[in-house]
Amino acid sequence: MDIKYYFKLYTKDHDFIDELYIFSGVEYTKTLNGIGNMTFNIPINYLSQKEIELCLGQHIELYMIKDHKEQLLWYGVVNSPAPSQNDINCTCLGYASLLQNRNFTYIELDSENEWKKTYYSKTYGNLIFTLINEINKVHPTGIYTYSNQDTNLVTDRVINWDDDLYEKIQEFIEDSNCYFTIDENRRFNFYKSLGENKNYYEITDYNILGNWDYTIDQTQIYNVINARIFFEETIEGQDEPVQTILTSHAEDINSINMYGRREKVCDSSSDIKLQETLDAQVAEELETYKDPLVSCNVKVGISDVFNIFDIEPGDYITLNSIEKQINQSIRVLEYTVNLTDNIVSISLGNSIFREVMPKIYRFK
Structure with a gap:
């Protein structure tokens, strides 16, 4: 059976450059809720003949041709092309890497003279989409929001100007126990569930x-999850800040009976301001750790x-x-x-x- 592989190379703006057929040592990784990567070697002379230079940020796609049918196997950006003797050793990262190293510099001073912004009553998918869209308005990441199969879980969250966009996305994905993908068209998708x-x-x-x-x-089982959050909010027209205490508790009787009682403090974010959000996060953490x-x-x-x-x-x-x-x-x-x-x-x-x-x- 004849199987062939080749690359399509694009500019940072996804304008087509050329197809590449001579290379070796291809290895690529796909990961759930992650970035993924690919490595390969390509002769310097081959690139010179085609008048191509591998540069940081170029888009690249790996294809397989089998039985005269073409299948896209992996896609992302060139991250680290480095010469080694007669070859270029190239490391690539998935498109999610375009969301890294992007801060919320558009956030202005709030009423408390802090460089932060509070997002109220947001579902997690909508919150992530909002953050990506706002940063894209300042300077496009190259990633655009698309399908949002959101949860009903609502949260209030504080974003500081020096937070990293990708780190906040990972935090919210973990807190909501949801999933994301970025497709070959560089579209960000949010899912309540994922997998066939x-x-x-x-x-x-x-x-x-x-x-x-x-x-x-x-040894890593926890079947009793507790959370406690205390915060103060300044309310216009009131001299003293309003103090709020949130507590939540969840346990799994079947797990306790089977493995014994094992308690854990919830890894809840201090940005949570709503009781239902904390309850949902505690319940999700119990589901994650009870087995x-x-x-x-x-x-x-x-x-x-x-x-x-x-x-x-x-x-x-x-x-x-x-x-x-x-x-x-x-x-x-x-x-x-x-x-x-x-x-x-x-x-x-x-x-x-x-x-x-x-x-x-x-x-x-």
Whole structure:
């Protein structure tokens, strides 16, 4: 079966530059509620012949041609093209990276002489869309709002002028227990739920490559969640600020009976001003923590039987191992495709463990 891969390269404004066919070492990652990345090598002479220079911020798309049909596999921006002997080693990031390093510099001094702005009675999807649209009015990010399958959960939130847009989006996605994607047209989409049932794709003892792990961690269970918030607000016409106390509590009896009582303070934002928002967040955190952590990392050969090109992060597939006595539907959280070796490394379950980023010290 003849399979070919190629790139389409665009300017920062998504004007078409050219197609690239000579390259090697392609590896790309897709992740749930994240940015994703891609790396590859391309000969310097090949780029010179085509009079092309890989530059920071260019848009790039990876395509597969199979059975005379074209499929878009990955898209994003060129982030770090670096020469190495006769090649350019290129690292790319997903389009969500365009939302990083953008601050709310349009926010003016409020009545308390602070550079902040309060957004009242906003659903989470609407709040994120509002922030993206406001920053785009100052200077476009290149990402535009599109589909908003919002929740009914309403929140009041404070945004400071020096907050980072992407960090706030991640905070609100986590608080609402929702999802986002950015499509190939650079459109931001917000979802209450995400993922399809694709249990007809199976990982078995026969297509697993090498050693793999399946971990159930009961030490991270919390089945009683509590939250307390205190804040003061200055009301026009009143000498003293108004003090407000919010408390919330939720517990899961089945989890308590099975694993014992394990309490946790909710990771609630101090920006929350509404009781129903706090209650909903506590309930969501209980739902997240009341069961054991499940983590599975495995390498699988790519084939028609296990077609990773038809699977997206958030989808559910089947993990069926006689060796480990597992047969269950499990969620795809992240995967990395290596087109050289034709294998995919997949993270499955309800949790991903990540290494802490190193701290960088910059000198003059």
